Amino acid sequence: MSDSVAVVATHAVPAHHEELGFWRTYVFSTDHKMIGRQFLFLGFFMLVLGGLMAMMIRWELAWPETAVPGLRWLPEPYAYEGIIPPQTYNMLFTIHATLMIFFVVMPIMVGCFGNFLIPLMIGARDMAFPTLNMLSFWVGLLAGLVMLAGFFVPGGHAAAGWTAYAPLSAKAAYTGVNWGQNLWIISLLILGVSSLMGSINYITTIVNMRAPGMSYFRMPLIIWSLFITAVLLLLALPVLTAALAMLLFDRALGTSFFLPEGGGEPLLWQHLFWFFGHPEVYVLVLPAMGVTSDILSTFSRKPVFGYHAMAFSMIAIAFLSWIVWGHHMFVSGMNPLMGTAFMMSTMVIAIPSAIKTFNWLGTLWRGSIRFTSPMLFALGFVSNFLIGGLSGIFMASTPVDIFIHDTYYIVAHFHYVVAGIIFALFASVYYWFPKMFGRMMNEPLAKIHFVLTYIFFNATFFPMHILGVGGHMRRIYNPTQYDFLHPLQPINVFITVSALLLGLSQITFVTNFFWSLFGGKKAERNPWKANTLEWAAPSPPPHGNFDALPVVYRGPYEYSSPEVEDDYLPQNRPLITQSSAPRTH
């Protein structure tokens, strides 16, 4: 649908462009932009599913063992007259987390924006391996289908949490789930292949295909973040793959890697899982940080404050992310001395995160700030990341973690960080929608979307800190079963009402997105007057992206430069003499 717009809007057709049929254009496309869009729609679909599951979880916590409205159609044993039983509840939070992490944030932030932006922002015509890129999407989609199939097998879907702690996950008898858990494992194994193909492609493309003049330190920070993310994925995924294979062997072949009665070790799973899992957190958040840096700079009309500090702090985060995994295991029975070591490394990783936050503030300082919808969402990301970063210090401290581990304090913390990525995600969609689809989104509706999302996001997740401080455990089905949690129940109700409103607020986004896709104002090449190379290409860019491959003369953030009258200076604009007036678009 969007490329029909592309054909009309494109005047300059690159020399090697050839007409492709429907299947090669929309389905089995090797064009990085179409693959990016495919990842976007996959992510959106899963976001809706994951969001609906969150609503069901919240309903259960606020009004335990009452019928969820509109859920009476669900067959037994998934629900009884709309009432969710504990087994379904466990299934819901397991799959909610799995979808949000592996099938929403990764496909959208890494799959969609990585694919769409890398060639455009480094000045390449496509990815290094277009066919591998296409395979990466289709393998990813297959993983998604296998994951969803888990709902339709006897015994239901995996119910051991997204962390799948063994032995609970290693033996069907412990959860009563047989094929659901197997499919969960198989799906993530397949998804690992997809991510691996993607990351090889990203790394190769960034290393080899940068336009003339695009040195590493002229790359936009979003490209830096995607580059580092790809390296993290490449190194972390094999560990998850190995761990998942061992878990599958334990379940299907009785190997007992993680089962003590057969000589196995349950904590081995946790070590392997978190050795992957902690870098994974940064896989999710680094692209969000990159996007935020770019958008704050564009709309402050000011260079990113401390570009090198920003790039190096991301590299530091990437290195340190390999040696902090044990902070998930302070109360697991691991040697307390290891707890001390992991606390130290965890405290150290807070430093580069602090540096990033202060540099974002520095970018705003003495800027000329325009409150567009991408800017508002980027600011929202900073404000949420601040809370999520600071709350992390509590659990980094081993003695404090004894109390707050496995409580809602943890749930609050990682939602501020990981669910907070949704702000960077929306910022990216509002910012690059004109480039992706050739049309502008509706700005007033986008601002309403921001205000509602910001208010209800905080109303949902902030009170979870209070629950956690009160000792409210994670993953419990019915808080009213515990006497000491009774005084906290009104907070649970408040959170649920806020979460439902947060969900409803997203209607503004869905409406805006689909309406703008067909009826939005036609976008010019550079609607935000930004510097990076993607804005030099037509909106949307045709196959091959650029009329002529750009040459890069400077860094990506030359806003309000004294060299030109305009408050922006694109990376590809030559400045030879004073008389060569800036080109107008």
Added chain:
Amino acid sequence: MMSWLPENVSTFGGEIDSLFYLIYYITGAVFILVTVLMILFLVLYRHREGRRATYSHGNTALEITWTVIPAVILLVLSFMSVSSWGRIKAHAPPADFQVQVTAKQFNWEIVYPGPDGKFGTADDFQIDNDLHVPVNKVVHVHLKSKDVIHSFFLPNLRLKQDAVPGRDILVWFEATKPGKYELPCAELCGFGHSGMRGWLYVDTPEESAKWVKENWPQQ
């Protein structure tokens, strides 16, 4: 937020709580500082016609400042945490009272050594979900699991320890106030995880003697 913490009745709970308060005040101050600056910048430097943003790529002195200050704060917090952690985890004080707790889907199986003070003898006393301990005595809990990982959580004692199958993990506490406290499982352990709960009874010497007399096998 402080008033939401459950009442603390353990000897080391106060130490955990004061670390919690300390981090709370520090992070609270940082949060207010950054938020106020951010709002201030957003208002002061909003776009107005005729004013141009300052062309600046950063400031090395500032970068060093905001790297070093958080580093020093985090280092201090680390050292304070290490000494606390050591006191709580590294050396358990000698036991006045011992008990075995074995977690299973979805109960706490509690074994008292009986009058002879030894486990595994005929006078052991076993009961599900009722943990009686004397007040102001060091209690050693030998924590095990029969099936999956559970987590032994005593919110009022600021104590949490996973029970891992295949292991015997020693945890200790000393309760300072008699009463009845909840003992939930804090690690997902299956469909009955929610509601897996025992009770900790911290008894006065009189209550303790009475309970032993009524329940334990007599010598």
